[in-house]
Amino acid sequence: MPYSQKRRFSPAAVPLILLAGVALAFVVGLLLGRQQGIRSVVPAGEGKVISTGGAPNLSENLDFGTFWDIWNFTKENFYKQPVSDEDLFYGSIKGMMAGLGDRYSTFFDPEEAKDFSETLNGTFEGIGAQIDVDENGQLVIVAPLPESPAEKAGLRQSDKILAIDGVATTGMSVDEAVMKIRGAKDSVVTLIITRDGLDSAMEVPITRDTITIDSVKLETRDDGIAVISVYFFNEDTISLFTAAVNDLLAEGAKGIVLDLRGNPGGLLDAAIDMGSAWIGQDTVVIQSARDKKQAFVGTSNARLTDIPTVILVDGGSASASEIVAGALQDYGFAKLVGTQTFGKGSVQDYRELDDGSAIKLTTAEWLTPKERSINHVGITPDVIVEYTQADADAERDPQLDKALELLQ
Numbered sequence: 124m125p126y127s128q129k130r131r132f133s134p135a136a137v138p139l140i141l142l143a144g145v146a147l148a149f150v151v152g153l154l155l156g157r158q159q160g161i162r163s164v165v166p167a168g169e170g171k172v173i174s175t176g177g178a179p180n181l182s183e184n185l186d187f188g189t190f191w192d193i194w195n196f197t198k199e200n201f202y203k204q205p206v207s208d209e210d211l212f213y214g215s216i217k218g219m220m221a222g223l224g225d226r227y228s229t230f231f232d233p234e235e236a237k238d239f240s241e242t243l244n245g246t247f248e249g250i251g252a253q254i255d256v257d258e259n260g261q262l263v264i265v266a267p268l269p270e271s272p273a274e275k276a277g278l279r280q281s282d283k284i285l286a287i288d289g290v291a292t293t294g295m296s297v298d299e300a301v302m303k304i305r306g307a308k309d310s311v312v313t314l315i316i317t318r319d320g321l322d323s324a325m326e327v328p329i330t331r332d333t334i335t336i337d338s339v340k341l342e343t344r345d346d347g348i349a350v351i352s353v354y355f356f357n358e359d360t361i362s363l364f365t366a367a368v369n370d371l372l373a374e375g376a377k378g379i380v381l382d383l384r385g386n387p388g389g390l391l392d393a394a395i396d397m398g399s400a401w402i403g404q405d406t407v408v409i410q411s412a413r414d415k416k417q418a419f420v421g422t423s424n425a426r427l428t429d430i431p432t433v434i435l436v437d438g439g440s441a442s443a444s445e446i447v448a449g450a451l452q453d454y455g456f457a458k459l460v461g462t463q464t465f466g467k468g469s470v471q472d473y474r475e476l477d478d479g480s481a482i483k484l485t486t487a488e489w490l491t492p493k494e495r496s497i498n499h500v501g502i503t504p505d506v507i508v509e510y511t512q513a514d515a516d517a518e519r520d521p522q523l524d525k526a527l528e529l530l531q
Contacts, residue, residue: 164198164205190215213480221296225485226256227471229298233479238302240481249305250312251334252278253387255297255441255467258499262292262300264316265465266385266439268334268354276329278316279512280385280439285324286315298483306331320512339363341370347377348530350523353397356389356443361396368400368426378530379432380523381447384461384510388442391419391470398447399423401432401456408446409494410470412487432457433526436504441465449491449502459504460526468497 194215198206213232220230231239251271257263264282267273284292287303295303304312310331317324338360342350349371353360371379388394391408398407399421406418434448434457445464451457470487488498495502506529508522 165208166205216480220482220484223485225469226260226297227469227483228485229296229483231298231481231483235298235302236475236479236481238305239298239483240475247305248308248333249331250276250278250329251332252304253385253439253441254284254300254304255387255465260294262295262297265387265441268385271334272329272332276327278314278327278329279318280437282316282318284314284316288313308333337363339367341367343371343374343376346527346531347375348380348527349374349376349378350380350382352382353386353444355386356393356397358390358393360389360393364397364400372426376430379427379430380435380526380530381432381457382435382523383440383444383448384435384437384522385439386441386444387439387465388444388467391443391446394443394446395419396422398450399425400427401425401451402454403428405454406492407450409490409492410487411490412470416490418492428456431530433529434459435522435526436461436464436502437510437522438462438465440502441467445497445502446489446491449495449497452502452505453491453493453495458506458529459502460506460508460529461504461522462507462509463503464497464501466497466499466501468500 194211197211213230216230220228250273251268252273253265253268254262255265262284264273264278264280264284266280267278284300286292287295287300290303292300304314306312308331311328312331313326313328315324316327338353338355338357340352340354342352344350349367351364351367351371353364395407400423402421403423403425404421407421408419410417410419432451434451436444436448436459440448440461441464445466445468448457448459448464452459468489469485470489471483472486473481473483475481488496490496491502506525508525510520510522514521
């Protein structure tokens with residue numbers, strides 16, 4: 124802050140001082156106006172960009188000074204004034220990330236970073252649906268979570284989201300869409316969706332709620348088959364999965380169905396720990412980046428190797444789900460039943476910055492232990508079994524039926 128010192132002046136000197144102050148302010152303002160004009164004005168209560176140094180010439184045809192030319196032109200000529208330096212600054216970084224052409228590399232401003240960090244702790248407010256973009260860049264529902272507002276409103280896997288509260292999703296990033304869809308409990312978000320078989324788009328209003336993800340559920344059937352449903356790989360997954368394994372071993376389970384359908388993934392550590400229950404301390408997944416490969420090995424003893432296992436997968440099985448399914452398939456510890464998985468096999472490094480913002484940057488991709496690529500490809504089941512809307516309406520589950528048939 125500027126240094127100031129109090130002095131005493133005579134009353135007669137006050138008008139002269141005021142006139143001199145006005146004149147000085149005019150001159151200074153004129154000089155600044157000539158140099159910066161309206162560029163230095165920001166909305167009340169906001170800071171402004173104070174350093175424009177470090178602008179390199181990137182090539183003979185690409186001069187970083189162009190950035191500041193556009194910045195200054197925008198500050199002076201945009202029809203709504205004053206223009207926020209903060210919005211331009213963070214928006215510029217988002218544009219830089221968009222220039223990578225990678226749908227998973229994203230910048231979060233401080234408010235967005237705070238919201239995003241809540242996602243992996245198992246509790247947040249929203250509609251309870253995992254979303255992504257398909258190979259055509261279309262925003263889609265990967266999977267609605269069980270008993271979530273999204274499921275109750277009728278959203279289905281592979282539904283295409285055309286608009287969120289009247290805002291078209293064309294060109295919208297996944298994380299931007301997530302921030303628009305999430306919101307306070309009891310508030311309403313309206314999606315415009317389309318799906319195969321619909322003649323026209325459909326408006327779906329959804330009342331948001333607190334989403335608490337209990338990520339693992341165990342059902343032990345009368346025939347001795349244990350069905351472990353895993354809905355997400357978050358912070359409580361391994362403790363719940365370990366408890367389920369202890370129970371099924373104590374009950375002498377004859378077979379296991381690991382249901383990863385509609386599981387959008389989550390934490391890598393949880394996937395590695397889960398795979399270890401079959402694989403032990405061998406390689407669970409390989410990270411490939413810039414011609415370098417790193418194997419991630421299991422962290423515990425193999426407790427389930429001798430129990431016949433079938434894994435259920437579908438187009439909503441992504442990321443960590445694909446790591447587990449691909450590893451067990453590679454080693455022959457499980458057969459996969461269902462349909463092709465989503466194909467989200469890239470690695471994101473998430474870093475929080477000093478100002479509260481954060482960056483999520485794709486740094487590598489995942490390979491199965493046999494070095495099969497997951498990204499944009501997915502995992503192909505050993506036995507292809509479709510699950511149709513007619514099956515859902517009739518409360519049939521042909522994929523689970525096939526898994527039980529294989530185990531029996």
